Amino acid sequence: MPTVGQALRPVSVPKLTNALVAEWKRIPTAMFQNLLKSFPRRVEGDQNPY
Numbered sequence: 001m002p003t004v005g006q007a008l009r010p011v012s013v014p015k016l017t018n019a020l021v022a023e024w025k026r027i028p029t030a031m032f033q034n035l036l037k038s039f040p041r042r043v044e045g046d047q048n049p050y
Helices: 013-026 029-042
Strands: none
Touching: none
16 A cells, blocks of 8 residues: 555645655554664664674
């Protein structure tokens, strides 16, 4: 199933705003919780493997 952004091509700022808000609401809460839990590890200051 296409996402809102793939199915619609906003032609105005309000339509773009509505499309972005709709996509934002589709992000599962668990994704944000996992991101927040990973912050301490991310800011330790160790070398990055890349």
